[in-house]
Amino acid sequence: EQLGMIRNKEHAAISDFIRDHPERMCLVLDGLDETTLSQCSDYVKGVIKGDNMPGIRLVLTSRHSAEVMRLSLATPFHRQVEVLGFNRHHVSKYVHKVLDETDAKNVDSKLKANPQLSSIMQMPFFANAICKMYRQKPEL
Numbered sequence: 001e002q003l004g005m006i007r008n009k010e011h012a013a014i015s016d017f018i019r020d021h022p023e024r025m026c027l028v029l030d031g032l033d034e035t036t037l038s039q040c041s042d043y044v045k046g047v048i049k050g051d052n053m054p055g056i057r058l059v060l061t062s063r064h065s066a067e068v069m070r071l072s073l074a075t076p077f078h079r080q081v082e083v084l085g086f087n088r089h090h091v092s093k094y095v096h097k098v099l100d101e102t103d104a105k106n107v108d109s110k111l112k113a114n115p116q117l118s119s120i121m122q123m124p125f126f127a128n129a130i131c132k133m134y135r136q137k138p139e140l
Helices: 002-020 041-048 066-074 087-096 101-113 117-121 122-138
Strands: 026-029 056-062
Touching: 026 041, 041 056, 087 101, 087 122, 101 117, 101 122, 117 122
Parallel strands: 026 056
Antiparallel strands: none
């Protein structure tokens, strides 16, 4: 029982802090494209639109989708950033930039033989990680 009371007090203190100091908060909603807005609670929709928790810094991450684009057009964001992935030419160019010529050719042939790997490599973070792993264990 005491533990439950402590948790309730901590929860209340956190809620009070968020309510009283929204300008000191940053809420990250990651992967907004992985759900539909109809699945989001009305409260979350209100946070996104700025009706709930006004003054809070909000970071939304999403791939492009029609629903997310409609929301972003209807919501006055201060800044929008778009991270563009690599196309196949960019992937090859990146691989040749970070690996020596022999390794780059080997990776290129693996990419041609594996469409899933090729797709993952279009995300710069994963392209970097895969090249680093290849340098450590080329047999993979």
